[in-house]
Amino acid sequence: MGKFILARSAQALLVLAVMSVVIYALIGLMPGDPIDLMISADPKMTSADAAALREIYGLNQPLYRRYLAWLGAALQGDLGYSRLFGQPVLDVLLPALGNTLLLMASAFLIAVAIALPLGTLAAAKPRSALDYGVNLYAFAGISLPSFWLALLLIMLFSVTLGWLPAGGMAPAGAPLGEQLRHLALPVATVATLHIGAYSRYMRSAMLEVLRHDYIRTARAKGASERRVVWVHAWRNALIPVVTILALDFGFLFSGALVTETIFSWPGMGKLIFDAVMGNDFNLAIVALLFATALTLLGNLIADLLYAKLDPRITVGRPR
Amino acid sequence: MARRVTYNLPLLLLAAIALACLLAPWLSPYPPAAQQLLLGAQPPSVAHWLGTDIFGRDLLTRLLYGGRLSLLVGLTATAVALLIGVSWGAVAGYVGGRLDAVMMRIVDTLYALPFVIFVVLMMVVFGRSLLLLFIAIGAVEWLTMARIVRAQVRAIVHSDYIEAARCLGLSRWQIVTRHILPNCAGPIIVYTTLTIPSVMLLEAFLSFLGLGVQPPDASWGLLINQGVETMEEYPWLLLYPALALTATLLCLNLVGDRLRDRLEGSAVGGDR
Numbered sequence: 001m002g003k004f005i006l007a008r009s010a011q012a013l014l015v016l017a018v019m020s021v022v023i024y025a026l027i028g029l030m031p032g033d034p035i036d037l038m039i040s041a042d043p044k045m046t047s048a049d050a051a052a053l054r055e056i057y058g059l060n061q062p063l064y065r066r067y068l069a070w071l072g073a074a075l076q077g078d079l080g081y082s083r084l085f086g087q088p089v090l091d092v093l094l095p096a097l098g099n100t101l102l103l104m105a106s107a108f109l110i111a112v113a114i115a116l117p118l119g120t121l122a123a124a125k126p127r128s129a130l131d132y133g134v135n136l137y138a139f140a141g142i143s144l145p146s147f148w149l150a151l152l153l154i155m156l157f158s159v160t161l162g163w164l165p166a167g168g169m170a171p172a173g174a175p176l177g178e179q180l181r182h183l184a185l186p187v188a189t190v191a192t193l194h195i196g197a198y199s200r201y202m203r204s205a206m207l208e209v210l211r212h213d214y215i216r217t218a219r220a221k222g223a224s225e226r227r228v229v230w231v232h233a234w235r236n237a238l239i240p241v242v243t244i245l246a247l248d249f250g251f252l253f254s255g256a257l258v259t260e261t262i263f264s265w266p267g268m269g270k271l272i273f274d275a276v277m278g279n280d281f282n283l284a285i286v287a288l289l290f291a292t293a294l295t296l297l298g299n300l301i302a303d304l305l306y307a308k309l310d311p312r313i314t315v316g317r318p319r
Numbered sequence: 320m321a322r323r324v325t326y327n328l329p330l331l332l333l334a335a336i337a338l339a340c341l342l343a344p345w346l347s348p349y350p351p352a353a354q355q356l357l358l359g360a361q362p363p364s365v366a367h368w369l370g371t372d373i374f375g376r377d378l379l380t381r382l383l384y385g386g387r388l389s390l391l392v393g394l395t396a397t398a399v400a401l402l403i404g405v406s407w408g409a410v411a412g413y414v415g416g417r418l419d420a421v422m423m424r425i426v427d428t429l430y431a432l433p434f435v436i437f438v439v440l441m442m443v444v445f446g447r448s449l450l451l452l453f454i455a456i457g458a459v460e461w462l463t464m465a466r467i468v469r470a471q472v473r474a475i476v477h478s479d480y481i482e483a484a485r486c487l488g489l490s491r492w493q494i495v496t497r498h499i500l501p502n503c504a505g506p507i508i509v510y511t512t513l514t515i516p517s518v519m520l521l522e523a524f525l526s527f528l529g530l531g532v533q534p535p536d537a538s539w540g541l542l543i544n545q546g547v548e549t550m551e552e553y554p555w556l557l558l559y560p561a562l563a564l565t566a567t568l569l570c571l572n573l574v575g576d577r578l579r580d581r582l583e584g585s586a587v588g589g590d591r
Contacts, residue, residue: 015428023440026440027440030443139569139572139573139576140569142516142517142568142572143516143520143565143568143569143571143572144565144568145520145523145524145527145540145543145561145564145565145568146524147524147527147543147547148543148561148564148565151547151550151557151561155550155554159551257439257528258524258527258528261528272439273439273528276439276440276443277443288440
């Protein structure tokens with residue numbers, strides 16, 4: 001087990017290193033650099049000034065030299081300043097990460113809490129009205145664009161009914177109720193879209209398990225149907241579902257770009273988008289790497305969890 | 320009979336939408352980009368069934384032309400994903416061994432990355448051409464296809480008829496293209512059908528962010544994007560494009576699921 005964790009961590013680190021090159025190169029290839037922005041902001045600047053500034057900041061160096069310089073500084077803990085926010089990158093990044101986690105983890109928990117029982121009930125009574133309902137909902141969930149759902153919710157709850165704020169996040173010191181009111185719509189958007197897929201995973205895993213002999217045995221010895229489903233089958237059906245959920249959990253860190261943008265939720269997705277669009281090199285690179293690293297971590301946890309839950313699986317062998 | 324119709328409803332609806340979009344130039348009396356600034360935004364009427372936008376352009380016409388672009392992106396990007404995914408999966412599955420391990424590890428790794436963000440980055444770096452949009456989306460969506468094909472190929476590569484083909488002296492290329500891939504057709508077809516809606520969703524998403532299709536062209540995602548700006552004054556400009564997109568995606572997903580039931584027996588969720 002220890003060896004497995006070590007090997008997978010080493011692999012994740014390698015991937016991260018490769019990604020840092022790719023991300024740096026992509027950002028470096030973006031049209032325009034900070035000096036171009038300075039020129040457009042200051043009409044008195046001459047091209048000689050610009051060249052001098054590029055010399056000072058090392059922007060005239062080839063890309064790989066810049067990358068190595070950046071890497072050297074980053075490894076010593078100097079991630080640079082964000083151009084857009086005028087603050088050290090980490091000071092901008094960490095609050096955004098926290099906001100994204102708050103949004104995504106709440107949505108994730110709500111979606112799981114609703115979807116797993118729903119999927120189980122649908123599988124326990126195949127071809128019932130509930131089963132068809134869950135199925136249809138699942139298809140709506142993967143067919144509905146997130147921005148459209150978000151806009152519908154805003155139109156209904158903010159514009160028409162006026163119950164909830166249309167966007168933004170409550171200021172830090174605001175009372176809990178106010179915080180929750182701001183959280184409600186973005187969480188509802190993300191959760192609604194995930195419930196469909198999750199309940200379908202649960203439903204198919206449950207159907208698979210209910211076919212087994214030990215379920216027939218449980219029924220034969222006279223266990224009630226409720227006991228068969230919720231005690232005998234439920235735990236076994238959870239194994240594949242938990243793995244899928246853990247894989248999905250990795251994606252939570254990069255945030256929900258569109259949902260965050262529409263609700264002006266100051267999270268990772270929106271931060272990365274703004275940084276990329278605003279030529280904020282330092283911030284974009286570090287934020288992308290952070291999201292990648294956390295996603296890789298989520299996947300590693302998913303692998304371990306899978307082995308932990310199902311003793312038949314041994315780790316370490318090539319799959 | 321009535322049951323048959325309900326069963327085939329998604330397919331029929333899909334065909335109707337696709338046909339209407341395809342025949343847009345003949346169905347609509349209005350050119351898609353002709354502005355009537357004096358007319359401005361009008362709610363739905365007899366002359367303009369779905370109303371007009373702020374430039375006085377007929378919304379239904381723009382919707383049909385937008386659908387052409389959305390469907391075109393959906394089909395082309397899916398073809399790109401199909402090409403990469405099938406080749407990758409077939410090579411890994413057929414050759415096996417170390418190469419297989421490395422190739423599938425690469426797929427695992429790419430799976431693990433927050434991909435939408437990379438698409439955004441690519442669109443920013445390489446400019447916003449339609450061709451690039453196809454390639455960028457296709458390059459993101461091939462992973463699942465590669466996995467499915469590889470699993471199928473692994474399953475049949477040791478069957479007797481493949482062995483026989485090898486004994487007859489067929490080249491690797493011939494074995495893979497004539498004997499292995501045709502036997503993987505079921506899952507490939509099913510997954511292709513399910514890729515189209517997810518590709519279209521990604522296109523809508525990019526266009527919604529202003530990174531996909533550029534005006535004066537229009538796709539459904541872009542129409543939704545433009546509709547949002549005026550959603551309080553002229554809600555129909557948002558409503559109809561969004562409905563068109565959602566209905567099409569829903570139909571595509573339902574058709575794909577039916578196909579899966581038909582070709583693969585039980586429906587075990589494979590959508591990511």
